[in-house]
Amino acid sequence: MRARKRAVLKFTLLLSLYRSRSLIADFIRKDFVGKYKGTTMGFTWAVITPLCIILIFTFVFSTILKVRFGGGRSADFVVYFLCGMIPWLTFSDALNRSASLIRENAHFVQRIIFPVEILPLSVSLSGMIQLGIGFTLLLGVVGVFFTPLTWTVVFVPLLVCLQLLFTIGLTWTIACLGVFVRDTGHAIGLGTQMWMFLTPIIYPAELVPESLKILLVINPMAHLVKGYRLAIIEGTVPDIAGLLILTCVMVMVAAFGYLFFMRSKPAFADVL
Incomplete structure (x- = not known):
């Protein structure tokens, strides 16, 4: 019975996203291009900034x-x-923006037929475009000035997809909480800063005491950052079994976020 419910949920989610694909594309374009609207250099800033x-x-x-x-x-x-900071900046930006996302777009909530769930999704996907640009530049700089790249960089897009699933699940959850709890934005801002220091971005994981290693084990971003470094720096294949487990975790986070958002969605209009 549970397996059947999960299958139905997955099918419903995919069908909903497929039907809204044009809207999603429009909002991604609006979110990404809108950052540079009216500027002299336009989209060029998307390359200049990470560079x-x-x-x-x-x-x-x-x-x-x-x-x-x-x-x-x-x-x-x-x-x-x-290799750790570039994906983290994209991740934390999506989480922080999602806290006030529904309130900032309250006019869409009043439209009964509008699939408001695409708003957090669009923000997450827009961030992945910026992440793709950042990684492309990083790989170019690394390959030219530091160390030759190996074929293992093909795992980077896979890791980006896993990060996208994780980000989407959290942005759905946070966007929903932001509707009912106005303090969500402040809490997420503080939380992402603390989370960054609990993730081995500016220090190697080997320096973490054994008694605290559990914090790395339960931290999905720590596994993603490790995977990025293995693929780009070490030239080794990330642990396949670990990737499969991580994939299951990311799918569950995305499914939970979607279910939580959709069950809370009918109450949005009353609060806003």
Whole structure:
């Protein structure tokens, strides 16, 4: 019975998204392009911004601070750091924006036939476009200036898809909570900052004491960041069994977020 319910939920979700594909595409375009609307350089900023971030961090960590792990080069730390920071910036931005997303688009809630659930989805997908640009630039910089890339970079798109599932599930949940609890935005802002420091982005996971390793085990972003680094820096295949488990977790998070959002959706109009 439970398996049947899960299958029905999955089919309903996919059917709903398929029917709304044109709207989703429009909102993704509006969200992504809207950031640069009216600017002189337009879409070019989508490339300049992550490129500047990469170059600035490279200069600061390798030239000024000369940060390194063990006997490694400063350049090694730069790549290590960026493989974690670039996906994290996209992830945290989507979560923080989703807290006020429904309230900012309250006029859509009043439209009975409008699928308001596509709003968090569109924000998540828009962020993935920026993540794709960031990773493309990073791979180019790494391949040209640091270390030759290997075929294992083909796992990066897979990891991005897993991050997308995780992000969508959380944005649905947070967007829903943001309707009923106005403090959600502040809590998420603080929470994402704490979460970042609990994820091995600016430090290696090996430095975490054994008594606290459980925090890494239950942290999906820690596994994603590790996967990105294995594929880009180490040139090794991420643990397949671990990827399968991570995929199941991400699917469950996405399914929970969708179900939670859809069950709460009828009450949105009363609150807004």
